[in-house]
Amino acid sequence: MVEMSVASTAGIAERKRQLVRNELAEAAVALLADQGFEETTVDQIVAAVGMSRRTFSRYFESKEDVVVHLLAGAGAQMCAELRARPGDEPPALALRHAVSVFTSICRVDRERTLRVSRLILDTPALLARFLERQSQWQAEMAGILARRTGLVPDTDLRPALAAGVALTAFQTGLRHWVDNDGTTAIDELVDQAFVMITPALDLSTDQS
Structure with missing residues (x-):
């Protein structure tokens, strides 16, 4: 009973921490989008949510970390989706389903x-922090692809290359989507990109 109570208390505390993180992130995005990144200070962010700078530092190290926090959950979901795809599904299709985690967010909450x-x-x-996080996703996705196909990522370039190409296809679609103010559906753009890169995602083990 004591162990269950401790676990329950820890779970509640973590949920509260997550709520605070999300509140700070939302306030930061609103200010950064309106004022610009360089023009917005941490003091302005914490003032917007009625917190202290000391409280901010318990959750984030910098303004960059606040925004990157919004990406972390989606990246973990993307890797989980890839891991859950049927083993006999072609890598190109599995990767397209994986990045749909991001395109779904774009579709459901378009303006934000x-x-x-x-x-x-x-x-x-x-962008530098985004690319850093993307590199981490690529490494995890490469490991998942290697396990799905029986390839050895330490000696075979294909899993890492396929993961990198898929992420680049998504980022290219995202760039066009943003530049056109979301007037073209993000899924349509990413689908177009995946049609172009599908040959590069062939991880058949009989290739020489």
Whole structure:
């Protein structure tokens, strides 16, 4: 009973922490989108939600971390989706389903996602953090693809290359979506990109 109570208390505490993180992230995105990245200070962000700078530092190290936080959950879901795809599904189709985690967010919450995506893609410091996070996703996805196909990622370039190409296809579609203010469906853009790259996603083990 004591162990269950401790676990329950820990779970509640973590949920509260997550709520605070989300509140800070939402406030930061609103300010950063309106004022610009360089013009917005941490003090302004915490003032918007009635918190102290000390509280902010318990959750995030910088303004960049606040925005990147919004990507973390979606990236984990993308890798989980790839891991859950049927083993006999072609890699190109499995990867397209995986990145649909992101395209679904764009479709369901269009205005907010446009704002966040434009902020990330047009701010060098945020784009650098996005690409850093994308590199982490690529490594995890490469491991998943290797296990699905029986390839050895330490000696075979194809799993990492396929993961990288798929992520680049998504990012290219996202860039066009943002540049056109979301007037073309994000799924349509990403589908077009995947049609072009499908040959590069062939991980058949009989290739020489």
